Amino acid sequence: MKYLTEFRNGEIAQRMAREIASITTRPWKIMEVCGGQTHSIIKNGIDQMLPAGVEMIHGPGCPVCVTPLELIDKALAIAAQPGVIFCSFGDMLRVPGTDADLFQIKGAGGDVRVVYSPLDAVELAAKNPDKQVVFFGVGFETTAPANAMSVHVAKRRGIKNFSLLVSHVLVPPAIAAILESPGNKVQAFLLAGHVNSVMGYWEYPPIAEKYKIPLVVTGFEPLDLLDGIRRAIIQLEAGTHEVENAYERIVTFDGNQPAQKMLAEVFEVTDRAWRGIGVIPRSGWRLAPAYRDFDAEARFHITGIHTVESPLCRAGDVLRGAIKPAECAAFGKECTPRHPLGATMVSSEGACAAYYNYGRFLSAEELATAGSGLTHA
Amino acid sequence: MPEIANASDEDQAPSKGTPDFSNWTCPLPLVGYPTIVMGHGGGGKLGNELVEHLFLPAFRNAALENLGDAAVLELGAGHLAMSTDSFVVQPLFFPGGSIGDLAVNGTVNDLAVSGAIPKYLSASFILEEGFPLAQLAAIVDAMAAAAATAGIQIVTGDTKVVERGHGDGCYINTAGIGVLRKGIQVGPRHAKPGDAILVSGFIGDHGMAIMSVREGLEFESQIRSDCAALNGTISAVLDEAGHAIHAMRDPTRGGLASTLNEIAQASGVGIWIDERRLPVRTEVQSACELLGLDPVYVANEGKAVFFVAPDAAERVLSILRAHPLGRDAAMIGHATAEHKGMLVARTQMGANRVIAQQIGEQLPRIC
Numbered sequence: 098m099k100y101l102t103e104f105r106n107g108e109i110a111q112r113m114a115r116e117i118a119s120i121t122t123r124p125w126k127i128m129e130v131c132g133g134q135t136h137s138i139i140k141n142g143i144d145q146m147l148p149a150g151v152e153m154i155h156g157p158g159c160p161v162c163v164t165p166l167e168l169i170d171k172a173l174a175i176a177a178q179p180g181v182i183f184c185s186f187g188d189m190l191r192v193p194g195t196d197a198d199l200f201q202i203k204g205a206g207g208d209v210r211v212v213y214s215p216l217d218a219v220e221l222a223a224k225n226p227d228k229q230v231v232f233f234g235v236g237f238e239t240t241a242p243a244n245a246m247s248v249h250v251a252k253r254r255g256i257k258n259f260s261l262l263v264s265h266v267l268v269p270p271a272i273a274a275i276l277e278s279p280g281n282k283v284q285a286f287l288l289a290g291h292v293n294s295v296m297g298y299w300e301y302p303p304i305a306e307k308y309k310i311p312l313v314v315t316g317f318e319p320l321d322l323l324d325g326i327r328r329a330i331i332q333l334e335a336g337t338h339e340v341e342n343a344y345e346r347i348v349t350f351d352g353n354q355p356a357q358k359m360l361a362e363v364f365e366v367t368d369r370a371w372r373g374i375g376v377i378p379r380s381g382w383r384l385a386p387a388y389r390d391f392d393a394e395a396r397f398h399i400t401g402i403h404t405v406e407s408p409l410c411r412a413g414d415v416l417r418g419a420i421k422p423a424e425c426a427a428f429g430k431e432c433t434p435r436h437p438l439g440a441t442m443v444s445s446e447g448a449c450a451a452y453y454n455y456g457r458f459l460s461a462e463e464l465a466t467a468g469s470g471l472t473h474a
Numbered sequence: 475m476p477e478i479a480n481a482s483d484e485d486q487a488p489s490k491g492t493p494d495f496s497n498w499t500c501p502l503p504l505v506g507y508p509t510i511v512m513g514h515g516g517g518g519k520l521g522n523e524l525v526e527h528l529f530l531p532a533f534r535n536a537a538l539e540n541l542g543d544a545a546v547l548e549l550g551a552g553h554l555a556m557s558t559d560s561f562v563v564q565p566l567f568f569p570g571g572s573i574g575d576l577a578v579n580g581t582v583n584d585l586a587v588s589g590a591i592p593k594y595l596s597a598s599f600i601l602e603e604g605f606p607l608a609q610l611a612a613i614v615d616a617m618a619a620a621a622a623t624a625g626i627q628i629v630t631g632d633t634k635v636v637e638r639g640h641g642d643g644c645y646i647n648t649a650g651i652g653v654l655r656k657g658i659q660v661g662p663r664h665a666k667p668g669d670a671i672l673v674s675g676f677i678g679d680h681g682m683a684i685m686s687v688r689e690g691l692e693f694e695s696q697i698r699s700d701c702a703a704l705n706g707t708i709s710a711v712l713d714e715a716g717h718a719i720h721a722m723r724d725p726t727r728g729g730l731a732s733t734l735n736e737i738a739q740a741s742g743v744g745i746w747i748d749e750r751r752l753p754v755r756t757e758v759q760s761a762c763e764l765l766g767l768d769p770v771y772v773a774n775e776g777k778a779v780f781f782v783a784p785d786a787a788e789r790v791l792s793i794l795r796a797h798p799l800g801r802d803a804a805m806i807g808h809a810t811a812e813h814k815g816m817l818v819a820r821t822q823m824g825a826n827r828v829i830a831q832q833i834g835e836q837l838p839r840i841c
Contacts, residue, residue: 101759105822107750142825188766213765319823434830455827 104318105141113323114146117330124150125333126282127326128275128418130268131237131289132159132446133317139451141319147326154282154418155451157271158289160236161188161444162416163371166404168264169194172233174399175262176207182225184218185233186240187211192443195405215247215261222251222259231393234263239291241265241382242356245363248384248391262393263383266369268292269300270380275417276308283418285329287315287322290344295360297352301340309338316344363388372440373413407432412439415448422452429453510605515635524633528611529597532618537594537629545629547594549653555590557581558649566613566643569683570699573646574616576775579703580726581650582624586705587722587778589660589712590652592624597631597648602641613644624703626650658716665721665741667811670787672780674707674794675802676700677730678758681772686761695757702776707799711780714793718786723779728832731770733779734817735831738809747807747829748820770819771832781809 129135135155138144144153157163173194176183183199190199190211203209208228212218215232222230234244244261251259268289275281288298293314305312311332315325325343332339342348362385369381384392409427414420422428422441432438434450441447513520530538537545561577578595585592597617601610621628679700686697704724712719721741725733730752738745754769762769776799782790787805794800807819817829 101756101763107822107824110823140827141821141823142827143823145825146823454830 104316104320106320110143110146110319110323113320113327117151117323117327118148120327120334121148121151121330122334124152125284125330126152126154127285127287127329128154128156128283129287129289129315129322129325130156130158130272131287131291131317132156132162132444132448133291134287134289134315134322135159135448136446136451137317137319138322139455141322142455143319143322143326146323151326151330153326155415155421155448156275156286156418157371157374157416158237158268158292159416159441159444159446159448160240160266161192162412162440162447163266163374164189164192164235164264164440165370165372166195166406167370167402168262170196170402170404171394171397171399172262173197173199173202174402175231175393175397176202176209177205178207178229178397180228182208182210182221182228182230183233184210184212184215184221184230186213186235188444188446189233189235191437192440193437195403215244216250219247219251219254219256219259222256223254226258228258229396230259231397232259232261234261234265237266237268237289237292238296238360239289239294241360241364242295242353245359248363248388249359251391252388257390260391260393260396261384264369265364265382266371267366267380267382268296269304270377271371271374272304272312273308274374274377274380276304276310278417280419283310285311285313285333287313287325287329290314290316290321290348293342293344293348293352295353295356297350297357298340298342298348299350299352305338305340311338312340314340314342314344314348316347371416373416407438410439412441412449415441422449425449508607510601510603510607510610510635512603512635512637514601515633521633528607528614529631532614533597533621533628533631535627535629537627538631545594545596547629547651549593549651552656553654555585555588555652555654556649557584557588558647559584560645560647562642562645563684564642565684565687566609568687568699569696570679571701571775572613572616573644574613575620575701577646577648578617578620578624578626578628579701579775581648582620582626582703582705583724583726583776583778585650585652586703586708587660587724588652588654589658589722590654591709592626592650592652592705594627594629595621595648595650597628597646599631599633600641600645600647601633601635602643603635603638605643610644613646620703624705626705655712655716658712658719660719660722662721662723662737662740665737665743665745665781665809666783667743667809668784669720669743669781669809670784670790670805671734671745671747671807671809672782672787672791672794672803672805673725673730673753674704674778674780674800675776676753676755676758677725677774677777678754678762678769678772680726680775681729682758682761682769684773685765685767697755697757697761700774700776702799704776704778704799707794707797708778710797710800711790711793715782715786715790718783718790719780720783721779721781725774725777725779727773729769729771729773730779731768731817731829732832735829737779737781738817739815741809742814743809744811744813744815745807745817746810746813746820747817749822750820751804751806753802753804770829784808 218232364382365385367383411425441449582592683699794803
């Protein structure tokens with residue numbers, strides 16, 4: 098199967114868009130949970146293809162964006178310590194803490210490294226027994242199994258100089274929190290397909306039932322997204338509230354059982370603070386008691402952190418879907434990817450950065466007519 | 475390309491891009507030392523040996539052989555173009571080339587896209603104490619071969635040695651001069667609304683080739699750098715259609731997107747491209763998808779972008795395609811009087827998006 102082309106076929110996409118228009122009789126507000134989906138929607142211009150009145154609301158599913166400022170400040174403090182090799186996925190490096198980001202820590206002599214797998218960080222620890230190797234384990238259920246595995250492997254191999262700075266968050270409690278927030282506008286959700294590839298979707302029928310809301314497991318390619326939107330609208334128009342799977346090539350009801358087993362062994366559910374949203378009960382994971390020795394927060398005892406968020410930044414409203422990025426007064430002015438005030442402008446998955454990078458500060462009309470005078474291409 | 479530290483940095487084992495030096499022999503054996511020592515930069519006997527036994531045999535030409543403090547050159551009348559660039563790539567050897575190829579081709583290309591015929595280069599080396607001489611020799615050999623291919627001479631140079639831990643093996647600076655072609659008016663400010671935009675081949679090869687060895691990522695098929703001297707390709711275009719070329723650039727760091735944004739801003743035109751027409755190899759696209767990168771931001775080292783008067787566009791395209799380095803050339807869009815200073819792309823889906831100037835380096839996404 099050609100994943101790079103088959104799910105990006107422009108003609109099929111146009112046909113699906115016409116079908117969506119033909120079945121839509123009323124305005125609907127649909128939230129895509131995952132930042133990767135937001136990125137794909139904006140990059141491919143899928144929101145431009147939807148009928149007027151169907152609005153995509155961008156959800157809180159960008160791990161970089163919802164990681165609390167306090168934890169980022171802790172990461173910076175740990176990374177700045179001598180004798181520490183601080184490992185992270187690439188897009189955490191530019192996230193601003195209160196005073197600096199990881200790039201600045203690196204420039205000032207901190208040993209900060211980008212790795213592609215937490216297991217690489219474990220290897221690094223094995224090769225550098227005189228150093229403390231810390232991996233910044235953020236993310237949703239998608240990245241959690243590999244992070245759990247890193248701790249599991251470190252324990253099994255007796256690698257004591259490895260630790261995890263963990264801030265894992267979970268999708269189902271976030272959906273419930275959004276639905277229970279006053280002034281919620283979301284009428285259907287596109288579930289984050291990669292989260293479901295790990296967790297399956299057995300957790301979701303009670304949510305659909307309790308809140309009477311359609312939930313569609315959705316992928317990330319343009320045709321996946323259009324299919325998810327199409328199925329959500331069919332349900333909304335019919336007044337049903339099922340959990341549907343529009344990402345069958347990847348996701349099963351039960352999900353990845355060995356991964357879930359590993360998660361249950363290494364992590365336990367805890368309350369978590371979400372940047373811009375606040376504490377959501379039982380919305381994250383921390384290391385279970387048997388693995389607590391590998392908790393970087395406990396190992397480094399960072400205290401005296403005083404976080405200061407920019408008073409101009411409305412990332413919280415963006416993450417809740419209350420406003421679109423361009424509705425924030427600081428968007429594109431005080432706040433740009435070069436000088437981000439909040440995390441949603443930093444990560445390429447953040448809604449503000451996606452809007453900025455893909456030119457949503459140009460009017461829709463200007464964008465739509467661009468290239469119309471083309472003579473050669 | 476971004477400098478990204480990685481677990482593999484700890485690996486002392488050679489990466490898979492490292493060539494095999496086992497059969498390499500020095501043209502004249504150097505006395506004693508298999509590695510660079512501080513004395514090689516000291517201006518004494520060791521430094522002279524490096525020149526006589528390594529640089530001179532490899533780069534041999536009349537101007538260099540005088541071994542004066544400066545090379546004396548003859549360039550005739552007319553305007554000269556001059557350019558300089560420093561090379562700090564890691565790893566030093568990668569699929570499709572080495573720092574030596576880059577150091578020659580990079581400066582040659584900067585001259586060529588300015589409308590000059592590259593003639594002479596200088597080469598300065600900053601070497602780290604302990605750097606293996608065999609590797610230096612392989613780099614110098616690559617430079618000599620690249621110079622011969624490009625038809626230029628390396629006429630002067632310098633070597634400095636820094637203490638172990640104060641360099642990254644080998645840094646190279648090259649400066650080059652060329653003779654400006656007569657009757658050619660090209661520059662990033664000269665793009666005009668209506669110009670067709672042509673790219674000379676597949677984009678993103680170099681950046682992903684470096685990524686694939688630096689990050690220790692194993693892809694099914696090896697991606698090779700496109701590192702090459704473009705002066706021949708560009709000469710072919712300028713010889714036949716020089717009057718029709720308004721702007722040329724080699725999209726190196728920051729990739730095609732940065733180059734097009736720069737030209738849009740410098741010329742005060744809008745630029746519109748069709749993503750479906752961008753030549754991107756499947757393996758490069760796949761690697762980019764895996765890492766969450768966009769090939770329009772990935773570096774090239776052997777590609778040129780041309781802004782061409784509309785009536786000559788088809789002809790320039792066929793000139794490019796007739797040239798070995800332009801076989802996969804494509805017309806990707808045009809300049810317009812609308813959305814001045816901005817690069818807009820028609821997406822695969824048929825919608826439009828703005829491709830903004832990149833901030834710093836592209837960072838791989840979490841998930």
